[in-house]
Amino acid sequence: MIWEQMSVTYAIKATQVTKKYDDFTALAGVSVEVATGECLAILGPNGAGKTTLTEILEGYRKRDSGNAEVLGVDPGRPTSAWRAKLGIVLQNASDLADLTVEETVTHFARYYPNPADPAQVIAAVGLTDKAGSRNGKLSGGQRRRLDVALGIIGNPEVLFLDEPTTGFDPEARREFWGLIERLKSEGTTILLTTHYLDEAQFLADRVAVIARGQIVAQGEPDSIGNRGEAIVTWSEGKHEMSESTDEPTAFISRLATRFDSEIPNLSVRRASLEDAYLELIAQDRGSVRGDQR
Amino acid sequence: MKSLRLRTISMGLGRVGIELKQFFRDKESAVFNFLLPVILLVIFGSVFSGQDLGNSGITFSQYFVAGMIASGILYTSFQNLAISIPMEREDGTLKRLQGTPMPPSAFFIGKIGMVFVAYVAQVTILITVGVLFFGIDIPSTPLAIFTFVWVSILGLIAFTLLGIAYSVVPKQGRGAAALVTPVVLVLQFTSGVFFVFSDLPQWMQNFASIFPLKWMTQAMRSVFLPDSAAAMEVNGSWELGMTAVVLLIWIALGVVLANIFFRWTPRGKN
Numbered sequence: 001m002i003w004e005q006m007s008v009t010y011a012i013k014a015t016q017v018t019k020k021y022d023d024f025t026a027l028a029g030v031s032v033e034v035a036t037g038e039c040l041a042i043l044g045p046n047g048a049g050k051t052t053l054t055e056i057l058e059g060y061r062k063r064d065s066g067n068a069e070v071l072g073v074d075p076g077r078p079t080s081a082w083r084a085k086l087g088i089v090l091q092n093a094s095d096l097a098d099l100t101v102e103e104t105v106t107h108f109a110r111y112y113p114n115p116a117d118p119a120q121v122i123a124a125v126g127l128t129d130k131a132g133s134r135n136g137k138l139s140g141g142q143r144r145r146l147d148v149a150l151g152i153i154g155n156p157e158v159l160f161l162d163e164p165t166t167g168f169d170p171e172a173r174r175e176f177w178g179l180i181e182r183l184k185s186e187g188t189t190i191l192l193t194t195h196y197l198d199e200a201q202f203l204a205d206r207v208a209v210i211a212r213g214q215i216v217a218q219g220e221p222d223s224i225g226n227r228g229e230a231i232v233t234w235s236e237g238k239h240e241m242s243e244s245t246d247e248p249t250a251f252i253s254r255l256a257t258r259f260d261s262e263i264p265n266l267s268v269r270r271a272s273l274e275d276a277y278l279e280l281i282a283q284d285r286g287s288v289r290g291d292q293r
Numbered sequence: 294m295k296s297l298r299l300r301t302i303s304m305g306l307g308r309v310g311i312e313l314k315q316f317f318r319d320k321e322s323a324v325f326n327f328l329l330p331v332i333l334l335v336i337f338g339s340v341f342s343g344q345d346l347g348n349s350g351i352t353f354s355q356y357f358v359a360g361m362i363a364s365g366i367l368y369t370s371f372q373n374l375a376i377s378i379p380m381e382r383e384d385g386t387l388k389r390l391q392g393t394p395m396p397p398s399a400f401f402i403g404k405i406g407m408v409f410v411a412y413v414a415q416v417t418i419l420i421t422v423g424v425l426f427f428g429i430d431i432p433s434t435p436l437a438i439f440t441f442v443w444v445s446i447l448g449l450i451a452f453t454l455l456g457i458a459y460s461v462v463p464k465q466g467r468g469a470a471a472l473v474t475p476v477v478l479v480l481q482f483t484s485g486v487f488f489v490f491s492d493l494p495q496w497m498q499n500f501a502s503i504f505p506l507k508w509m510t511q512a513m514r515s516v517f518l519p520d521s522a523a524a525m526e527v528n529g530s531w532e533l534g535m536t537a538v539v540l541l542i543w544i545a546l547g548v549v550l551a552n553i554f555f556r557w558t559p560r561g562k563n
Contacts, residue, residue, distance in 0.1 A: 058392060059392070060388070060391070060392070060558070080297075080394040080395075080396055081394070083392065083393060083394040084394040086392070088389075088392040090385060090388060090389065090392070093384070093385045093389065094384050094385065095381065095384040095385045095386035095389060096315075096386060096389075097384075098314065098315045098318035098319050099311065099314060099315065099318075103311070103314065107307055107310075107311050108393065110303065110304055110307045111304060111393040111394050111395040112393075112394060113300075113394070134318075150389070154393070154394070
């Protein structure tokens with residue numbers, strides 16, 4: 001047991017990190033750990049602090065206080081050797097429009113001491129057919145896959161993905177997930193921020209929900225939050241009713257006694273990550289409103 | 294394992310290639326920074342075709358080509374970088390590079406290399422057009438060629454550094470040209486590019502003497518005009534020593550300003 005705990009190494013470790021912009025507190029003491037080879041998804045509404053946290057860990061922004069280590073290095077003092085081990089996929093990029101896919105990927109490979117083969121990377125992100133096209137002519141999804149190609153060209157140990165599939169159609173998203181799965185299986189540590197809960201459910205080993213600059217919950221996608229086992233929904237007259245419960249069978253038998261025959265529009269489903277997420281965010285809003293009064 | 298310095302130089306050379314591809318493939322930049330001096334030479338050369346300066350026997354085209362080559366330095370370095378860097382800052386080019394192991398010096402090697410290659414290509418076109426269409430005499434004395442080379446190199450270095458420093462002024466990529474072009478135009482009008490410098494009002498001459506362009510233009514005239522024309526200069530000489538001093542001072546100032554002001558990310562975002 002002790003051995004097992006000691007053998008866990010953290011690729012990313014942040015402790016009580018804070019960041020203020022003028023009067024606005026973007027991070028109010030955030031602690032996250034990502035084990036080597038793990039995929040952590042950070043979920044949260046816009047403005048919750050997701051990008052601030054990732055950009056501090058990527059070495060782009062300076063934290064005000066707290067500790068942070070990425071691959072054993074303080075991201076507040078980035079070095080070239082440290083950056084060589086990171087892959088960064090930023091939000092909505094539109095740069096490098098006048099170069100072709102192949103030129104771009106081949107050129108970025110030069111920056112890294114141990115790069116992957118550009119042609120293989122282009123194939124891995126599914127852009128082989130577009131290798132000769134100017135980046136500015138790519139569709140939104142193709143453009144995003146180019147960003148991922150540039151993120152993985154250096155064979156990174158840690159990959160940061162900031163909302164990587166925004167604007168993808170469902171099929172492109174599935175393909176993209178497959179690519180990330182492969183990187184995971186090769187041992188890449190991944191920090192993913194996303195708005196899509198199905199994406200977090202599919203890709204992440206653990207999720208952390210951030211709201212108003214604080215982590216409000218952390219855990220596995222299947223069990224995070226105080227969600228019940230199941231969600232029961234039904235109709236009463238014109239009203240849609242819903243109940244979260246750990247004992248759906250008992251609940252439904254009680255419910256059945258209130259109806260003469262069938263329960264109208266009855267459905268029972270397992271509580272999803274989305275249910276848990278929405279409840280966590282709602283709780284946070286409620287508690288903040290309470291604080292202010 | 295190659296040393297970091299070798300790797301930096303190799304990355305820098307790679308960046309020169311990438312920068313040049315982007316420079317020439319971006320039509321706006323190619324026209325605005327690269328072809329504009331050529332267009333201006335054709336227009337001014339045609340308007341004043343056959344006219345001499347006073348009774349010196351020197352054609353206006355010959356006078357003007359010196360100013361246009363000095364302006365070419367300003368266009369390919371200062372104007373080019375002061376407009377393109379804010380755009381690269383805004384579209385995320387710089388942020389992306391900052392996130393890679395590329396040393397910042399490789400980035401600057403790429404910019405300087407691009408500026409030099411673009412300038413050499415531009416000067417070649419300017420002189421070719423001048424010779425073919427306006428009968429311009431090319432300098433042939435070793436001294437003239439030597440002056441041409443060192444003025445070009447010092448001028449490019451100075452205005453590359455100043456362009457990098459000035460790139461902090463436009464807050465956004467869009468509209469950067471509106472904050473850069475007026476500076477370029479004012480310098481050109483006051484430095485004797487479009488008008489004969491000695492004809493300008495005293496205060497304008499004094500103003501222009503603070504900045505490098507006046508000195509570069511004057512030195513380029515020493516290259517393209519006969520020695521006898523030195524008498525037409527304000528101080529009756531080409532003042533090449535002073536030109537070198539002024540350019541070196543601006544290079545020193547440019548190093549300081551570029552170091553203070555250059556930034557990878559837009560203001561208010563760190």
